Amino acid sequence: MATSGLLRRSVFRGFSSLKTWFRCSAVQFSSAQSGFFPPAEGIMLPVGAFHNRVAFITGGGTGLGRAMTATLSQLGAQCVIASRKLDVLQQTAEEISSQTGNKVHVVQCDVRDPQAVSRCVDQLESLTGLPDVIINNAAGNFVCPSERLSPNAWKSITDIVLNGTAFVTLELGKRLIQSQKGASFLAITTIYAESGSGFVAPSASAKAGVEALYKSLAAEWGRYGHRFNIIQPGPIRTKGAFSRLDPTGSFEKAMIDRIPVGRLGKPVEIANLAAYLSSDFASWMSGAIIRFDGGEYVSMAGEFNDLRRVTPEQWKVMEAMIRSTKGS
């Protein structure tokens, strides 16, 4: 009796301090973990893996698209990058070509306009012939409470992300089918394509649509030699994404704290994965959705994951409390 009373008292004291601790604590549990997971900055595939291959990358002038273009070019591909800003494309193309010795072509194109996409593919065909690799990476996004979205704000994002991807994929797909040429298609979506997310509803809806399109075509167009895969990146610092999704910079720390790997991704890391998925080494891979996020998605999903904050001392108290319920 005396022992059980003591235990209850000590458990109670522990429990109150635990509650206080949970209320007050802002302890980081992940940033120190990044030391376990240093990014490998080199190129993964063997040199020449894309020799004699043509890769078409939308949004290839900036951010992740630029990193994917640089990696494919380094691996021997002739790349063609397309987006709205010709000057940005030209500068990227010159910089990458001068580093890799492989030509990077540019084509100005607004993917929201199906006629522009058709003209872009005409130009692509005359520059390099039809591509072996297509990466649908172009996107638009900004954080905004949904009640503040105008119809045109909704349309602007969904037109770039879903319609743009569909126009590029259908235009190239039809021409590839006509010329009986196989190809690898890759789309860059996001982890919240699966869960949905407040404050980015147009992007979430459009990215979910892209995933449905790619899964559908993976089933339908295998017979034409086409593979379709998807990467869902977690946060990777780019000017385009961070300036529109964390304009004040105040959310970044909280975001890193919930990533089990303890850091943001690096552009070269997604570039290596994209190169692998687009290469012959992945020729048995189609209809796959690869979540690439340092564990962020599962970390946000599990309702008990906050218990990572509980110290070994606090576990002793909690365990004693749980065990004391035996028979009750």
Ligand SMILES: CC/C=C\C/C=C\C/C=C\C/C=C\C=C\C(=O)SCCNC(=O)CCNC(=O)[C@H](O)C(C)(C)COP(=O)(O)OP(=O)(O)OC[C@H]1O[C@@H](n2cnc3c(N)ncnc32)[C@H](O)[C@@H]1OP(=O)(O)O
């Ligand atoms: C808690 C989170 C913490 C941290 C986040 C940090 C990191 C990221 C982590 C994860 C990222 C996950 C997913 C990322 C997905 C991405 O896609 S990131 C890539 C982002 N890159 C881009 O968006 C580049 C291209 N974007 C653009 O060109 C523009 O931003 C555009 C608005 C999308 C399109 O430009 P355009 O010139 O065509 O359009 P506008 O005419 O300017 O606007 C069209 C209508 O939209 C309305 N609008 C524009 N901006 C806003 C805004 N900020 N809020 C509300 N409404 C907006 C604009 O008013 C127009 O509507 P209208 O006035 O009715 O005509």
Ligand SMILES: NC(=O)C1=CN([C@@H]2O[C@H](COP(=O)(O)OP(=O)(O)OC[C@H]3O[C@@H](n4cnc5c(N)ncnc54)[C@H](OP(=O)(O)O)[C@@H]3O)[C@@H](O)[C@H]2O)C=CC1
């Ligand atoms: N960085 C991150 O943390 C994450 C990124 N992603 C995804 O990764 C991809 C790359 O994003 P990121 O590199 O970060 O951002 P960027 O803003 O750098 O890239 C977006 C690209 O899309 C192009 N683009 C936008 N609108 C159009 C249009 N109408 N027609 C043609 N091209 C267009 C832009 O070029 P231009 O302005 O010249 O048209 C730009 O090069 C996107 O699909 C994004 O959704 C997903 C999850 C996380």
